[in-house]
Amino acid sequence: MFKNPKQVFYFIVILVIILAAVDLPENFRIRQTLFGKKIDVTINPVEININTATIRIQKQFKTHLGLDLSGGTHIVLDADMTGIPASSRNDALESSRQIIDRRVNFFGVAEPVVQTAKSGESYRIIVELPGVTDVESAVALIGQTARLEFREFRDAGAATGAAQVFPSLTNTASVDVTGKDLRSAKLDFGGDTGAPQVALEFGGDGTAKFASATARLVGKHLAIFLDDQPLTWPRVNTAITDGRAIITGGFTLESAKSLALQLAAGALPVPVKVIEKRTIGASLGEISITRSVRAGLIGLTIVAVFMVLQYGRLGFLADLALIVYGLLTFALFRLIPVTLTLPGVAGFILSIGMAVDSNILIFERYKEELRRGKPWRIAIEQAFGRAWDSIRDANITTILTAIILYNPGNWQFLPSSGMVRGFALTLFLGVIVGLFTGIVVTRTFVRVLYREKEKGKI
Amino acid sequence: MIRFSKYMWLYALISGLVLVPGIYSLIRFGLKQSIDFTGGTLLEVSFDKPIAESMLSQAVKTSNNTYLFRMKPGESEEVASSATILRSETVGPVLGRELLVKAVIAAFLAILCIFAYVAYAFKDIKFGASAIIALIHDLLVVLGVFSLLGVVWGVEVDTLFVTAFLTTMSFSVHDTIVVFDRIREYRRRDEKTPFHEIADRALTETMVRSLTNSFTIVFMLLALILMGGESTKWFVVALLTGTISGTYSSPFVATPILLFWDRWEKSHAR
Numbered sequence: 269m270f271k272n273p274k275q276v277f278y279f280i281v282i283l284v285i286i287l288a289a290v291d292l293p294e295n296f297r298i299r300q301t302l303f304g305k306k307i308d309v310t311i312n313p314v315e316i317n318i319n320t321a322t323i324r325i326q327k328q329f330k331t332h333l334g335l336d337l338s339g340g341t342h343i344v345l346d347a348d349m350t351g352i353p354a355s356s357r358n359d360a361l362e363s364s365r366q367i368i369d370r371r372v373n374f375f376g377v378a379e380p381v382v383q384t385a386k387s388g389e390s391y392r393i394i395v396e397l398p399g400v401t402d403v404e405s406a407v408a409l410i411g412q413t414a415r416l417e418f419r420e421f422r423d424a425g426a427a428t429g430a431a432q433v434f435p436s437l438t439n440t441a442s443v444d445v446t447g448k449d450l451r452s453a454k455l456d457f458g459g460d461t462g463a464p465q466v467a468l469e470f471g472g473d474g475t476a477k478f479a480s481a482t483a484r485l486v487g488k489h490l491a492i493f494l495d496d497q498p499l500t501w502p503r504v505n506t507a508i509t510d511g512r513a514i515i516t517g518g519f520t521l522e523s524a525k526s527l528a529l530q531l532a533a534g535a536l537p538v539p540v541k542v543i544e545k546r547t548i549g550a551s552l553g554e555i556s557i558t559r560s561v562r563a564g565l566i567g568l569t570i571v572a573v574f575m576v577l578q579y580g581r582l583g584f585l586a587d588l589a590l591i592v593y594g595l596l597t598f599a600l601f602r603l604i605p606v607t608l609t610l611p612g613v614a615g616f617i618l619s620i621g622m623a624v625d626s627n628i629l630i631f632e633r634y635k636e637e638l639r640r641g642k643p644w645r646i647a648i649e650q651a652f653g654r655a656w657d658s659i660r661d662a663n664i665t666t667i668l669t670a671i672i673l674y675n676p677g678n679w680q681f682l683p684s685s686g687m688v689r690g691f692a693l694t695l696f697l698g699v700i701v702g703l704f705t706g707i708v709v710t711r712t713f714v715r716v717l718y719r720e721k722e723k724g725k726i
Numbered sequence: 727m728i729r730f731s732k733y734m735w736l737y738a739l740i741s742g743l744v745l746v747p748g749i750y751s752l753i754r755f756g757l758k759q760s761i762d763f764t765g766g767t768l769l770e771v772s773f774d775k776p777i778a779e780s781m782l783s784q785a786v787k788t789s790n791n792t793y794l795f796r797m798k799p800g801e802s803e804e805v806a807s808s809a810t811i812l813r814s815e816t817v818g819p820v821l822g823r824e825l826l827v828k829a830v831i832a833a834f835l836a837i838l839c840i841f842a843y844v845a846y847a848f849k850d851i852k853f854g855a856s857a858i859i860a861l862i863h864d865l866l867v868v869l870g871v872f873s874l875l876g877v878v879w880g881v882e883v884d885t886l887f888v889t890a891f892l893t894t895m896s897f898s899v900h901d902t903i904v905v906f907d908r909i910r911e912y913r914r915r916d917e918k919t920p921f922h923e924i925a926d927r928a929l930t931e932t933m934v935r936s937l938t939n940s941f942t943i944v945f946m947l948l949a950l951i952l953m954g955g956e957s958t959k960w961f962v963v964a965l966l967t968g969t970i971s972g973t974y975s976s977p978f979v980a981t982p983i984l985l986f987w988d989r990w991e992k993s994h995a996r
Binding site for chain 1: 765768794816817818819825828829831832833835836839840843844847885886888889890892893895896897899900901903904907908911931932934935938939941942943945946947948949950952953954955956957958961965
């Protein structure tokens, strides 16, 4: 792309200015008197807000912190176990917990805590969501039971001309097909109209049960109930034997998507109600976090000083490259966005270590080549070239590890939520950025800014 | 050049001194699991007067002077004695068995991939296997040390420990590959020199880099242990153990195994 190192250098400088704008602290107020003028500004990261006829882009760059670092919303759900035999209540509670966990993850809330809680005869689920300030919508999301049920009209006469009769729980009877029989539910678009609809696929017994119900009801209406409310009651034209059905009627894109997600995540085996909701502080303790942040900064400073002591001006250039590294990674965290938790920060620190290592590898190589009596210009270029082999192999193994831990395919036998993922994501991003800064940024800085007295023969 | 390959018995002794008590303790006592794995009591309490900071490190502030504590059943009395209990519930684990099993499967899969990649990149299965043995060595060191810490000081392993475990995994291989890379380079350049001499040269030349790199990480972690918050202390100790073992194992576990294997292979080829 760029042959001339100077061009790359200017590119990096421009990149840094953009990154710095994205990385600005939030609501940071400066009040100071400078040269007799009073300064009072509040700094915020830049926002993108483009509104034209065709494009509408809105993006705010904010840091998303996890429960352990900044707290969030604490919601307690009480499960109504009246219809469940005492022996299977624990199982019902646990499967409810898993379903809520899946729902929360589906809706993109990273790193939640979902755990069961029992006190005496009450069965509860505690849900903690990081960074969620809109408590009401969070409650709406997890408290929704999304119980899907297929029902037939008790009075067959009414059922044939059912357009006038409004189905209710009293004038219909269950056909024993519910959301539990579903294998999948997807957002779909109607073939003719392109209107949003929800495509259902039954699995296991569900296919057979649905087939026999529809066979029995040919020419009659089948009512679909969601959370005990009739949703739609289409007429059955033919028996559906392949286990596939479609719910149509009056969906917006959003409502169809949300219903499909709720159905796919599964229905709760027990009805739950919210008994408590409020905002909570960081679970690692605020004092602890302030201290650790300060300690981390001191640690980074020591590392920076150490690099200068060890490698002189080269070490200083490496420190500059590391600042670019920090800005770039942090901007990515805000851009994606990544919910930062302590495991995430650990992944980040590990990747900083690996980025520093790239520089150390190159500089040690440089010293070696110098010792062999090569002129510095050749030595430094060779150092970059030779160190690349080991940097590449070491980083590829780390990237492989991060990908497996992140589980991008959402495979069932690998972790699909929580802290392992947070760790893997920051590690992955950190290593990729580290490769870029280690090879491109440090190298360009050295090529453009570093000079040494020519000695030896060329 | 330092003749590292002469002192292999010493490396075996050092590793043994750490591994044997660690593994013994791991088998005999296991790891002390925290409430993250076992579940326990969730207490909401309100204090009349300010409380000790050490206690606050495991509490979540809900309002001015009310806090949420997550603790094991036995520990709740200590808090209860000095405060008014607003709520007390038995809670399930945050990291259930299911998720833990999945994390372990993922770790195994990752190790397999690392093995395959290293064997491919170095065109020699010996390199892959030695790197993995060093990796397992480091993981056992971390597990063993925390089992011992659990016995002596009651240190518990929590979800953060799982993270430290995974970090050690990545770091260990990263470090080993840098050393192996140098061996590969020298072996390519001259094939006549005996393997152990090549290894000695590679170790001598990568030693400064290994130490420098570890120093930077150790500085960072020591700062976090000495000045950082209480709630992250043992997590950082786990990371530190992994880093030290990971640095040590590249020249002193992975490389000796590679040498032994090579010697064994050659003596049997004849």
